Amino acid sequence: MLIVLISSVSCTNGRWVVKDQKAVDRSDYKVLEEKHFLTIADTLTPEEPTIELNVFARITRSYQQKMLVQRSIQEYKLRPGFVTLGLAGAAAAFYAANSSRYDLGSTQSLTLNIVGALLGASGFLNLKPTGEPQSVGEERYLDNTGELMVTDTVDVQTNLVLPVDFMVTYRGQTLLQDSLSNISRGGIQLPLAASFNDLQLTGEGLGSFNLSVHFNDSTYQRTYPVSDVLEPYAQIKAEYAELRSTPDINPENVLADLARGSQIKVISSFNDDWYKVRYGNFENYISKDEAALIWRSSEMNSNEQIVSVPRIPFGKIDVESNIPKLRPSTPNVKALVITNENYSESLPERRYTHRDGELIVAYLEKGLGYAQKNIHQLTDVQAPREVYSAIQEIKATANDSTEFFIFAGGFGRIEKGGDLFLQSVSLDDTSGATDIPLGTLFSQISAIPSQKTIVVADIDFSHSQSQSVSGDNQATLMRPYAETLTETSNSTLIMGSLVGEPSRLYQSSRGEDKKHHIFPYLFAKALQQRFTNLNKIYDFLERDISYTSRRLHDRAQTPIIFGDQYYSFTN
Template sequence: MKRSFNILLISLIAFSGLACTGARWTVKDKSAVDRDDYSVISTEEILEVSSPVTPESPNLKLQMLSNTKYEFAEKVLVQRSIQDYKLKPGFVALGLIGACLAAYAANSNAINGGQSSAASLSLNSAAVIIAGATIMNLNPAGNPRETGEERFLRKTGSFIEQDTLQVESTEEDSALIDIRYGEEILVQNENQEFRNGELSVNLGSLLSSLELQGIDTKEVRVDVTYADSVYTFKYPLNQILQPFARITSPVAELRSKPDQDPGNILAELIQGSQLQILENVEPDWYRILYGISENYIAREDAELIWRNSDFSRESEVVAVPIVPFGNVDVESNIPILSGVNPNSRALVISNENYSAPFEKRSHAHRDARLIKTYLENAIGLIPSNIYELKDITDWQSVENILSEIKSSTGDSTDVYVYLNGYGTVEKQNDEFDLGFKTTGSESDKINMGRIFNGISTLTNDKLILLADIEFRALNEDSQISESEIDLKQPLRGISQAITGMNSNATVIFGSQINQQSELYVSDAGEDKKHHIFPYFFARALQERRTEMGSIFQFLQRNIPYTSRRLHDRSQDPQMYGNTSQELIPER
């Protein structure tokens, strides 16, 4: 019996270090998709946008795709896993103790005291049962290990899936394109072929060619008809094009800050230059991109247009540097044509800073300075005898200075007058009323006859009037034709207020009434910083021409040619009155 106890004890100790494994199947997914159990429901070719439309890439690009719809079976998915088991140390210890005690009680004479064999057998059986229970009560060791074995069981449902693949186009593949901007039809039923499975519609080039203007834009709609389906795409204009400022003034000032400080002018931009607008700086400025710098231009000098961004900025922006007075050829090397003439007087009026709808008259003040410089240095006027008005707003300022000049003149006083600004034309009872536009409100003007009558009273001696005035019709009814100019000759008529009263008076206009008074500037960068008329008047004096007829012949040869060369427009100077008198005062 003792031997049996020892065997049991040794067996329990041996089994206490044993472990085992077990395998089982568990449900992984009750609605798993069986990719091998499917059917094809439908197959069709579709179009899909391959890249977003942006101002940097304003093309609508559509890929040709094959769209297939599948139905897959959903089933219960089970997986096989393996679990390791080990004996529970505490339970094993208790089991060993219990089994040993039972076996010891069954086989020890000291305890059983001669018990019957049946009692001993019962205790030994209990020891075996306790030992067996100890061995069979295992604890899982670690997590189950998946074997990778899976299998589908019964079907629980179905799953619909679409698959798209890019396909290569054939020579016959094409689509019909319709494009609208607002209600305007731009393209209708245009057949366009696919290339390498892609259809590309250049919206940027199409819309840019329209030269759309202003901030009130409309929606762009594109309809593409392909394979009996119509695909519609809608975009705001600013998703396709970018806003640009196109210079409308002959010259616009590029500034570092949005204010009129003369010290922040960086350069001058020629008419037609286009710069990308970054922001509207209300109410008077655009913040623009010039090269890589952010600068400003006045809104009155430009119009907002929409265009695509894939252009050469160098070819769209013509800038000229700021040139100080004295650095242009006619501003230096001024000849001395006469000695000091203390008895002569001069009036110089220049209007430059107009408001809409009249553009700024660039360089008008510089033109006035040029004339003043020649009056002083070439003709010999004393600076205090040269009267000047800038940006006049009413008749009163003109009347006051005319009275001041008249009070200082006598019958032998030579008078020189220079006018620079916009003029107005208004038809009244088949007659044309000419005005001199002030820099005040849109309707403010001074009757030209009133100005000329006032000038005519300044002297009975030599009177030279140079008028660089660009006349504009106030309305469509006031437009004047070439035949009406030839018939009525309004400039001759207005000049009669001076030449009819004074045989020593000469009046020269820089252009005809229906022509523009152009700047000496080109989109190639040629820039003399003056209007053509005062520039060539100064050039005539540089050549020491002093007889009015000779000066006018010089103007006739150069002004029309230069205007045609630079701007492809006519500009014909006009002269009335005494054509043979000398510009220089007689001693």
């Protein structure tokens, strides 16, 4: 039982153990060298057009190496065998020292008692360690054992008083230059958007710009493409540009009209003819002929940069609806409607010209009783033969009792010497050989047998580059052509403007937009108000065209009439 009791007895003891002979004491060091340097961002984005310069420090320190000791606690248990032997030896020594059987002196007896006590104690002092030592987390450095050199690179987050010079240049021009003596929180930011926006860059191939920074006896050079700062935008240069869902000319793919000056983000150059652009969350297309490529930062992007005009289907404008029936269906009538709108690169698009033609056709059919089969429509004529062929087809079925109505809308050209042409939209010819001479056109029209021939022409000669037109010549240039047409008393020519004046749209910067040119709009308006005599129609046009043009555009537009003015559609 004593042995079992002894076996269950244990104790603990703390001790110091060497953990590392050459531990580095991070608190005991000397700074040998400290060198500051810059890191510069390698990339920019138009969303974050700012170059970041961050200060780092390269620090070399000398650390002391020391003996590191660690305090731990060890659990011990008694060794039963040693305790038993110690107690037995102690008992024997005590017996010999104190028994009367042995004749011992006092000194010998004292010695045996001491030996007995030591033997008994030795059994309890010979302890057995149990388990692993348990660290208490207490460590200390003792004597120095060596030295260690360490170089660290750290991000400086404090304010520094160090000079820094920087300069941004583009194509030999300095855009940004400054010198700083204080660096706040170890960093410098160089915003670039405003400097590059001020350049108002346009076109392709902008190249790169250079950054030069001098700091702490070092010079840093970086080169970045300009497209990392600015984004491409298509700036509408036509009066209106059509935003399309696909890269082709199709009346069914037009989503909206963008007004002149609108800027829409370019995703890519789709081909030589189209820009792929982003409108809202969708990818659409703009003709390159209607827009110029400009570059600006994305921080300037906002919906205010895009002025869109909703597409209003035909029939929603006041003059396109409520068309009065002025006379019943009339069998012996012929009409030719020519509208040129989508011109090649040499001229801008003549907006709403096809809609003007559609308006005239609607009034011929619903108001004046023209059968659809008797109305010949030509759009975007590319060669004179298309017009001449249509005239010959009409001539083959006309007679002396035919009413023949012609509407022509498009750009005109004035050649040296005063020759006038209706310009074709040909993409292949820039010499003018495909344009339609008005002399030939009017001669062929006058050769058609008819009871009455009415020519309504909305031809804009103001874009012609061949010859400028003085005020005195504006009316006289058209007179010989009118005489060719009206040499017989049954023909009338009504021009929507003088030769030198533009044919203007019925729209204003205040938002008023009738989706037509002023002249065909008001011609239809006169019919809508049941004016059927040519003299009454012209009186209405002469008064309202000039007034409307000055009200909307602060410019004159003067209609002119030649030939018989007294024909009535209802007689």
